[in-house]
Amino acid sequence: MEKEKSSPWKSILRGLAFGLVVITFAYGFEVTNINLGELQSQRRRESLTRVLRTLARPDILEYEQVTVVVNAPVYMPCPADGSVPDILEPDRSQPYLIVTPACVESGGAVLVEGFGFTPFVSGPLRFVPGSDPTNVVTLGRENLETDASGHFSVEMTLPANRDSDDVQFIRATARENVGSPYFSRSAHETWDKIVETVFMALLATAGGTILAFPISFMAARNLMKPVKSPLASIALSAIGWPLGIWFGLQLVQWLAGVSAPYINNLPVLVASVVGVPLVMVVALRWALPQVELQPAAAGLRFARLLVVFAVVLLLIFGLFELAGLMSILGARIAAGLGSWGFLGTLLFQGGDILRLIIPLLGSLAAGGAVASFLGRIGQRMAENLSTAVARAINLLLAAMAGATLFVLGGALLEWFYQWGRPELTVYWPAAIGGGLGLLAATLASPKAVLPIGMVIYYVTRTILNALRSVEALVMAIVFVISVGIGPFAGVLALGLHTIVSLGKLYSEQVESIMAGPLEAVQATGANRLQTIVYAVIPQIIPPFISYTMYRWDINVRMSTIIGFVGGGGIGFLLLQNINLLNYRAAATQMFAIAVVVAMMDYVSSVLRERYV
Amino acid sequence: MLQINHLSKTYEGGVQALTDVTFEVPRGQFLAVIGLSGSGKSTLLRCINRLIEPTSGQILWKGEDITAASPEEMRRIRRRIGMVFQHFNLVHRSRVITNVLAGRLGYVNPAWSLVNRFPRADMEKAMIQMERVGIADKANQRADALSGGQQQRVGIARALMQDPEIILADEPVASLDPVLAHSIMKHLEDINKNDGVTVLCSLHFLDLVHRYADRVVALNEGRVVFEGLPQEIDDAKFKDIYGREAERVG
Ligand SMILES: Nc1ncnc2c1ncn2[C@@H]1O[C@H](COP(=O)(O)OP(=O)(O)O)[C@@H](O)[C@H]1O
Ligand SMILES: [Mg+2]
Numbered sequence: 066m067e068k069e070k071s072s073p074w075k076s077i078l079r080g081l082a083f084g085l086v087v088i089t090f091a092y093g094f095e096v097t098n099i100n101l102g103e104l105q106s107q108r109r110r111e112s113l114t115r116v117l118r119t120l121a122r123p124d125i126l127e128y129e130q131v132t133v134v135v136n137a138p139v140y141m142p143c144p145a146d147g148s149v150p151d152i153l154e155p156d157r158s159q160p161y162l163i164v165t166p167a168c169v170e171s172g173g174a175v176l177v178e179g180f181g182f183t184p185f186v187s188g189p190l191r192f193v194p195g196s197d198p199t200n201v202v203t204l205g206r207e208n209l210e211t212d213a214s215g216h217f218s219v220e221m222t223l224p225a226n227r228d229s230d231d232v233q234f235i236r237a238t239a240r241e242n243v244g245s246p247y248f249s250r251s252a253h254e255t256w257d258k259i260v261e262t263v264f265m266a267l268l269a270t271a272g273g274t275i276l277a278f279p280i281s282f283m284a285a286r287n288l289m290k291p292v293k294s295p296l297a298s299i300a301l302s303a304i305g306w307p308l309g310i311w312f313g314l315q316l317v318q319w320l321a322g323v324s325a326p327y328i329n330n331l332p333v334l335v336a337s338v339v340g341v342p343l344v345m346v347v348a349l350r351w352a353l354p355q356v357e358l359q360p361a362a363a364g365l366r367f368a369r370l371l372v373v374f375a376v377v378l379l380l381i382f383g384l385f386e387l388a389g390l391m392s393i394l395g396a397r398i399a400a401g402l403g404s405w406g407f408l409g410t411l412l413f414q415g416g417d418i419l420r421l422i423i424p425l426l427g428s429l430a431a432g433g434a435v436a437s438f439l440g441r442i443g444q445r446m447a448e449n450l451s452t453a454v455a456r457a458i459n460l461l462l463a464a465m466a467g468a469t470l471f472v473l474g475g476a477l478l479e480w481f482y483q484w485g486r487p488e489l490t491v492y493w494p495a496a497i498g499g500g501l502g503l504l505a506a507t508l509a510s511p512k513a514v515l516p517i518g519m520v521i522y523y524v525t526r527t528i529l530n531a532l533r534s535v536e537a538l539v540m541a542i543v544f545v546i547s548v549g550i551g552p553f554a555g556v557l558a559l560g561l562h563t564i565v566s567l568g569k570l571y572s573e574q575v576e577s578i579m580a581g582p583l584e585a586v587q588a589t590g591a592n593r594l595q596t597i598v599y600a601v602i603p604q605i606i607p608p609f610i611s612y613t614m615y616r617w618d619i620n621v622r623m624s625t626i627i628g629f630v631g632g633g634g635i636g637f638l639l640l641q642n643i644n645l646l647n648y649r650a651a652a653t654q655m656f657a658i659a660v661v662v663a664m665m666d667y668v669s670s671v672l673r674e675r676y677v
Numbered sequence: 678m679l680q681i682n683h684l685s686k687t688y689e690g691g692v693q694a695l696t697d698v699t700f701e702v703p704r705g706q707f708l709a710v711i712g713l714s715g716s717g718k719s720t721l722l723r724c725i726n727r728l729i730e731p732t733s734g735q736i737l738w739k740g741e742d743i744t745a746a747s748p749e750e751m752r753r754i755r756r757r758i759g760m761v762f763q764h765f766n767l768v769h770r771s772r773v774i775t776n777v778l779a780g781r782l783g784y785v786n787p788a789w790s791l792v793n794r795f796p797r798a799d800m801e802k803a804m805i806q807m808e809r810v811g812i813a814d815k816a817n818q819r820a821d822a823l824s825g826g827q828q829q830r831v832g833i834a835r836a837l838m839q840d841p842e843i844i845l846a847d848e849p850v851a852s853l854d855p856v857l858a859h860s861i862m863k864h865l866e867d868i869n870k871n872d873g874v875t876v877l878c879s880l881h882f883l884d885l886v887h888r889y890a891d892r893v894v895a896l897n898e899g900r901v902v903f904e905g906l907p908q909e910i911d912d913a914k915f916k917d918i919y920g921r922e923a924e925r926v927g
Contacts, residue, residue: 590783
């Protein structure tokens, strides 16, 4: 009964669905301009054939060429009186042309024969309008190819609108390769750019991998789920991050100033680069004893903290000096080593990069340290204070943390849109953030632990997913605007894309590790970081290597075309040559890309097989 | 003395794995925890070192409330409670020595251990423990290159590295054949009798219980249905523990 009743509805629905599909595809045809007629057209086919034939002859090798140019007179049209124009007998001791007939009606065809040329050479055969044999303007294009006896014969149609009473000419240009082949200019250019391309991919993969590593832990549910903290601890960490980053930046800037006077003083540089690690090791040995059964006295702990702090300052100072040393040595090596100078350039650039990275590392480290320190204080407070006091403190801290976060968000908005209206970007966010903080503190019971790990997890996942939907090419456009055209923009775009996609892939691997070892290491009393190092990392190394390899493969492919939008590498050259209709050079670049990608494919599959 | 008071655990999905479990374990005892699979043995053992958070109840050890310990205190408590697992839970790709040294992670300075630096004393201790369980010659092999019995010995050596006062053994021999089972149980017995370490061991086979345990706690669907000496398990008690249809063999 029921079946019968529902069947007409079903048919109607089915019909509707079918109609919808048809409409969708019809619309698709319409918007994609599908035009099979165009495919058939003679003109299109001819140009396609021409382009494909040119592409099949990449411009890689070149010869020195000897060019032989021979002109032969021709009349167009024939003289009006019907007489046959007299043509000088060609000099038969040189290569020469015979044109028959010697005169034609406009747009007529002639047979051009060449004699006495070098065997097996080729070149263009053209009509030279006007009566000047040295005229550089030529029309039409036929190809001559000589046989073993140095002879050729080509049927040639002359242009229709170049009538003249005077003599005009047909010019044969035969080009002969001499000597041994050498790489053409476009081969050299292609080589330079393909190297650039491969290194772009390498740097992007390396950088992206390093950053994707920690991010993937934050996006792994199994690691983040157990991370729980009391509200006081979360709020203090949230305040601690920006505070620590600011503090770290100040510190690094101060140290940059302190180290600046010695930046060109080679002995001081060498001494500090050698001395700093030594002092650090000794100091750390004292400040971080390997085992400690009983917690040390407060005074001693404070002293140790100071020493560790001093060591960090020393480290940053040492890094600045190291950067200086690298620059100096790099410049000297680059100047002195000739063709190995790129090693010096590398060192020099390394120094620059280090100088860029120090503030980043310093501020992140300081942010992390301050946040974890404050977080621990928050943890203690939640454990030891009475419920009433804890609630009061929670209210205060959560309001502060909420306000801080929202004001930072407001600062970001202000930076983007430059409204210049503090009530929108400072006061209101502060009020809203503070209010939300208060709300959270009222709702959460003061000593309860909150699943902050899952919050971090969802935030990380969301950011990863959002960024993953942005193509690397689009990122490249943004970076080209922010750091200028060139490989650096390409590296940044590919690097960012690598972080995002590897972060996702890695985190899936982290989520699929065996839980047993994790549990076992936790059960020994290991802390979170120790658990990750001893139970998680050994398990994820093989898939991580495999994914990194895979990504490096993708990055090589991507870096070949990222130049289309100005991101450096071979793509820029390729695009240029295509736009200039320089198909033979373009073919060289396509060929190079194919070779590199195929090689990459092969190498990565071999490595993956061997090590995973 | 380990006291479990009114311990209950309800999993997120709503499964009530433990209901009002109460018993005591005197220092130095070899306690067997028995019950059908799914009766809550693993949950009980994991509540003791809080790999699983109990829903309610108390666990007192040496006068300290484990269930109320802060994360920091919990790490200090855990390092004196070794754990041995049914599936050994070794890190397969790490070397045996690394797996064994992992037992010291609660003691050493985290900063050094992150770069795989252990004090010399710990290295020597690891060699001694591996010799004790008879795997010293495997120290540099990958853990997954070892047989099941050998892997479980690595597990025991790892637990011993903790200088444990309690060892929680969750069906330590369930994945091994009977001959190996006895050799592993003998190691646990040795640790219990000679080092005075309290052992809580969940077991499947009653003959192992009779052979090694001082006392038995039996669970059925998360409740304690028997507590007493191994030889007190008569046919009626047996049916309480394992259900009406169960047949006693051997
Ligand atoms: N992580 C978990 N989530 C939900 N239920 C679980 C989980 N672990 C175990 N259980 C359930 O709890 C009960 C007791 O399990 P368990 O302690 O593993 O028993 P045993 O170790 O005696 O076999 C079983 O019903 C099991 O299905
Ligand atoms: Mg179990």
